[in-house]
Amino acid sequence: MGGLEDLVDAYAVTVLNGLARGLVLFLIAVGLSLIFGLMDVLNLAHGAVFLLGGYAAVQLAPTGDGFLVALAVAAVLGLLLGGGMAAAVRPIAGRRGHLDQALLTLGASYVLAEIAAIVWGDGYYSPLAPPAVASSVTVLGQAFPAYRLVVIVVGLVLALAVYLLFERTQIGALVRATVADRGMVASLGVNTTVVLVGVFAVGTALAAVGGVLGAPILTVRPGIDRQVLLLALITVVIGGLGSIRGALIGALLIGQVEALGVALLPQFAAFLLFGAMAAVLLVRPAGLFGSLAEAR
Amino acid sequence: MNAPWVRRALPALVLVLLAAAPFLLNGFRLRLLTEVLIFGLLAASLDLLVGYTGLTSLGHALGFGVSAYATGIVATRLIANASLTLLAGVAAAVLVSLVTGALAVRARGVYFLMLTLAFGQLAFSLADTWTPVTGGSNGLSLPVFQLVPGAEGGLLSGVVGFYYYTLVAFVLGYAALRRVVSSPFGLALVGIRENEARMRAVGYAVQGYKLAAYCTAGALAGYAGALYAQQQRFVSPGLAGFETSALALVMVIIGGRGTLVGPVLGAGVVLLLRDELSTRFEEWQLVLGVVFIAIVYFLPRGLAAALRQRRAVA
16 A cells, blocks of 8 residues: 555655756756857857856855855856857857857867866865755655755746746847848847847856756766756757747756656666657657758 | 979878887877877868768767777677777777668758767767676776787787887778768768758759768778777777767867868877876866867868968968
8 A cells, every 4th residue: 555656756756856957957958049049159168157157156155145146146147258258259150150169169168167177176066055945845745855946936937037038028029030030130220239149148147047056956066067068958959949948848858857767767867868859859850849940 | 382292292291200200209299199190080080071071960979989899898808809809890880870870860950960969978878887898987998909810919019019000090091081082972972061952953862972971980980999999908988978079070170171181180289289288287178278269260261271371372
């Protein structure tokens, strides 16, 4: 008696864990996706920004106090870095193709990751959750860290905010129009450079915020930038480049695959991830929500 | 300065210099040069995809890593013969390329890049987790390879001997690539890069050509991977992973895509920089990153193009 219920309860916790990870992943993936959709730039330095966000939490809120300060600092840092990178990429965007951008952003990721390594060394850091939510709550008879529930809520709110901003506001309409036809928008008298730099900055800031939010869940350490970048790339490809809905669905999917995979078949977790991506791409070559025109 | 005889004499001069290298360089440098030749082959084979066919792969370490492991497994379990393990490595790389390539060439642009990246990471994960066969994250240590069966401690145990073995292998591999790109097949690949729709309209089986290019590049990457396993006498999962693939792509970009010789130069520059910087600075990755960024702005078409321009001006 109760065997099945226990199993369901155990998986409920796993599903919640996957949800929290998936939403952190969304914050990273959505910027990557928008920056690609808008500027045709595959930003390989995106993971390094997440890493810096994580170290902001390590530096400013190691015990959980000052968590909001860390969030604010990371957001500002992300805005500045994103704006800077947009300016750096602009002269070579479009004209010279993806290879130069790959080299440029790869170089930037080396620089950022190495600066982080100089300041924080190669230690493993796990900053604590803010004291107000450091306890655990009972979910379906299982103890579950309250902080992860907070991450889920904050993640959902941010996802909704990004979605509404993009789909339901004037600014969002401008950005979508710029994605569709930059030349036409420019000819209507809009300064598209501002739009491009703005999206790059906001997308990068979201990744930095994701770094702070994710820090108490993941361990902040050198090399996590590469891991996170790969996960975000997979997410974006599964969801479809340039699509916010796609980034959300892809991130939630990857979060579940990761959490369930680690719980059920730890040795094959990586295969599940890349297998899921290969399967999606074979059925829908442009991802779940991508337009085929991009893949052509 | 750009007279025809220079162009004809230059390869011979380079070859003479390479042959004389053991008398000019110390053991440490000679080891590095051996590595440059091996990675030069890897980068040049990637150039067949990136520069000639227009397919940007971020998983070119797949063939390299699979072949290195095949070499290692054959060497530790069956026989540590240089040519047999090389053959096994290339065969494994071609096999893996056929399977993954059939899927990858259906995608284009960034999606091709992502699929190849995924395949490379899959190989990395397999090498990392399939401990009974691959040794897991500890990797495999390999014995000294022999050129002829039964020869004890043979030619390949010394730095100089191995260098000459690699040099011969490099010249053969590079010549094969040169032949491929100047053949009708190679010209068709350039046609696909320039205008795929037209090539299809003219009647070329574009997917078939892409798959053939992918497998040829994979075979050469495997060739380089087997050589690398034989030189290092150690294989680890990283050989198949993102870092190796990204390094190979950086070599192609720095050297100049679509030139074959450029990526070999790129391999030399990147490995030399890495060695020099890592012995001098603790923060060598920082400097390497800055160099990458600078190259994007100041050497837009790679080293090979810059050298050619300089020569044309002089």
